[in-house]
Amino acid sequence: MVGGYAGEILWIDLSTEKIEKTPLEAEFARKFIGGRGLAAKILFDNLPPKINPLSPENLLIFATGVLTGCPAPGANRTVIVTKSPQTGFFLDTYAGGHLGPEIKFAGYDVIVIKGRAKKPIYIQIENDSVLFKDAAHLWGKDCWETETIIKKEAGEDIKVAVIGQAGENLVKYACVSTDYFHQFGRGGAGAVMGSKNLKGVAVRGSKSLHIADPERLKNYLLDKIEWKFTRGPNAELVKDRIKYGTPLTMDFTQAIGILPTRNFQFGQFEEYDKIDGYAFREKIVVADKSCYSCNTPCVKFSVIKEGAYKGLSLEGPEYETNAMLGSNVGNSKLELIVKANEICDRLGLDTISAGNVIGFVMECYEKGILTKKDCDGLELNFGNMDAAFTLMYKIAYREGIGDILAEGVRYAAQKFNKGSEKFAMHVKGMEYPAYEPRGSPAFALLYAIADRGACHRRGWPVIIESKKYKPGTIEGRPQLAKDLYDNRTILHSIGVCDMPYNVAGIDHNDIAQILSAVTGWNITVEELLTVAERVASLIRAFNVREGARRVDDTLAWRTMHEPLPSGPAKGQFISEEMLDSMLDEYYQLRGWDKKTGVPLPETLNKLGLEDVRKELEKHGCF
Numbered sequence: 259m260v261g262g263y264a265g266e267i268l269w270i271d272l273s274t275e276k277i278e279k280t281p282l283e284a285e286f287a288r289k290f291i292g293g294r295g296l297a298a299k300i301l302f303d304n305l306p307p308k309i310n311p312l313s314p315e316n317l318l319i320f321a322t323g324v325l326t327g328c329p330a331p332g333a334n335r336t337v338i339v340t341k342s343p344q345t346g347f348f349l350d351t352y353a354g355g356h357l358g359p360e361i362k363f364a365g366y367d368v369i370v371i372k373g374r375a376k377k378p379i380y381i382q383i384e385n386d387s388v389l390f391k392d393a394a395h396l397w398g399k400d401c402w403e404t405e406t407i408i409k410k411e412a413g414e415d416i417k418v419a420v421i422g423q424a425g426e427n428l429v430k431y432a433c434v435s436t437d438y439f440h441q442f443g444r445g446g447a448g449a450v451m452g453s454k455n456l457k458g459v460a461v462r463g464s465k466s467l468h469i470a471d472p473e474r475l476k477n478y479l480l481d482k483i484e485w486k487f488t489r490g491p492n493a494e495l496v497k498d499r500i501k502y503g504t505p506l507t508m509d510f511t512q513a514i515g516i517l518p519t520r521n522f523q524f525g526q527f528e529e530y531d532k533i534d535g536y537a538f539r540e541k542i543v544v545a546d547k548s549c550y551s552c553n554t555p556c557v558k559f560s561v562i563k564e565g566a567y568k569g570l571s572l573e574g575p576e577y578e579t580n581a582m583l584g585s586n587v588g589n590s591k592l593e594l595i596v597k598a599n600e601i602c603d604r605l606g607l608d609t610i611s612a613g614n615v616i617g618f619v620m621e622c623y624e625k626g627i628l629t630k631k632d633c634d635g636l637e638l639n640f641g642n643m644d645a646a647f648t649l650m651y652k653i654a655y656r657e658g659i660g661d662i663l664a665e666g667v668r669y670a671a672q673k674f675n676k677g678s679e680k681f682a683m684h685v686k687g688m689e690y691p692a693y694e695p696r697g698s699p700a701f702a703l704l705y706a707i708a709d710r711g712a713c714h715r716r717g718w719p720v721i722i723e724s725k726k727y728k729p730g731t732i733e734g735r736p737q738l739a740k741d742l743y744d745n746r747t748i749l750h751s752i753g754v755c756d757m758p759y760n761v762a763g764i765d766h767n768d769i770a771q772i773l774s775a776v777t778g779w780n781i782t783v784e785e786l787l788t789v790a791e792r793v794a795s796l797i798r799a800f801n802v803r804e805g806a807r808r809v810d811d812t813l814a815w816r817t818m819h820e821p822l823p824s825g826p827a828k829g830q831f832i833s834e835e836m837l838d839s840m841l842d843e844y845y846q847l848r849g850w851d852k853k854t855g856v857p858l859p860e861t862l863n864k865l866g867l868e869d870v871r872k873e874l875e876k877h878g879c880f
């Protein structure tokens with residue numbers, strides 16, 4: 259097999275307990291590279307359109323990238339690809355830690371799981387052996403308890419992905435947890451696992467990974483990449499990232515007025531400095547941690563040193579959690595963010611969606627749309643974190659109002675009505691993450707066009723947009739969004755964490771050099787960009803086949819009609835005209851039909867996706 263790849267796809271049918279192994283063909287691998295790209299094609303080819311995401315037919319795909327497990331920076335990513343129960347569209351959701359490399363060492367690039375087990379089970383994969391293990395004793399346990407028990411049974415060194423009670427109860431934003439503190443957070447992959455009666459996947463591998471030209475790889479890493487990390491123009495940024503981790507982002511978003519505050523009503527939080535990266539470092543961070551093969555240990559190990567939660571420790575919180583369970587719910591107490599993080603991690607709830615949903619309910623409560631009685635006796639004012647904690651359990655167990663909130667903010671707004679849909683902050687049913695898009699037209703466009711719903715992982719325009727472009731205008735944003743999106747597609751397909759690459763300035767040329775050394779292919783920047791284009795149109799085609807059109811590429815009402823009331827971005831919003839104009843230009847850059855948002859037949863042909871074009875023709879999508 260080509261260097262970097264394990265060379266095999268493992269297919270597991272939970273209904274029949276049959277497994278199959280098929281070779282990963284080199285031509286197929288090169289066309290889609292790995293990770294997001296490869297899994298997207300497998301999903302497109304094997305998932306019947308319009309199936310219920312929580313039915314046995316849905317596929318749950320764990321995919322590694324070509325670099326996952328290799329000695330390259332941040333080469334540790336696994337992506338879960340499936341049809342999202344939250345949006346009904348394509349979902350890719352990522353985690354670091356150590357699971358991905360272990361899948362590779364067990365001999366697989368991709369694990370495809372379908373069907374539904376008759377009773378709760380977990381899968382134990384050890385190289386060529388695949389066992390279906392009873393999980394009756396694990397059902398009802400939280401993520402941390404489940405991981406601990408599986409490790410006791412299968413050995414401490416085994417790597418696992420598990421769900422908590424939220425996944426079991428099919429909460430639409432249930433996550434999958436690995437290495438205790440890493441989550442496949444967004445879009446409800448945990449609910450898909452729950453619907454399959456699959457409590458966990460445990461993997462141990464002892465196979466070696468072939469690198470085509472180890473000497474060339476070593477020399478490039480030592481000569482070029484190490485310099486970028488330690489002495490290049492971004493070396494100070496790297497140091498800051500290591501020292502403060504992602505919570506440092508809060509100082510940027512606060513400064514330019516895009517820190518979501520009290521359910522995205524405002525873009526600045528008056529007490530942000532109590533919960534930003536500096537406060538974290540000073541008050542609770544006790545150690546730096548890293549994922550597999552990463553020289554940018556941005557993960558912070560935190561311990562609460564006083565008060566009611568004294569002794570509570572975990573890895574995190576990350577910026578997104580910090581903002582969504584801090585400023586977005588009006589909470590300025592660090593220890594309460596950590597506690598909220600712990601509850602979500604244990605229950606298996608995505609902290610971003612949880613913070614968004616709770617912020618939404620708090621606004622409903624303060625505006626009188628919901629009464630105390632509607633909220634099961636909870637006083638859900640902004641900042642009431644005790645009530646928020648109770649709500650998290652209600653959501654995970656689908657109790658009382660939690661049963662509505664477990665469906666996400668789009669559904670909850672339809673239920674509560676009374677104008678609440680105007681401030682239900684989502685795209686395609688996925689809750690906004692921690693960037694207020696009214697102050698960032700590039701983020702607004704990225705949210706609108708992202709195939710998995712409102713997403714911060716398709717690009718991070720915060721610094722470049724504030725430095726290069728005039729605030730409140732849309733000029734240049736479509737090209738910026740496309741460039742960032744394509745960059746992330748490359749990173750998410752090769753199987754690396756995007757943070758060290760973007761922080762240190764590892765560019766496409768570096769990636770082409772590293773990939774060439776690992777695979778033995780002569781990979782060029784042009785080829786990488788073509789793969790990125792191909793994958794973007796392929797995923798778009800998947801969503802089109804599911805019924806998505808231009809009308810779905812939109813934003814929350816508040817973003818498009820309510821100017822930001824204060825802060826540096828005061829007065830800004832994304833009008834319909836602005837969004838329309840950005841979409842027109844973006845579709846043109848992609849070769850998609852401006853009226854419908856469907857990839858043009860000639861675009862699909864040009865990208866080598868003739869089979870995808872035929873499939874869309876068959877379903878009358880053009």
Ligand code: SF4
Pocket residue numbers: 332334354355547548549550552553554555556557755756757758
């Ligand atoms: S940069 Fe942080 S999240 Fe990314 S691989 Fe390194 S330690 Fe993990």
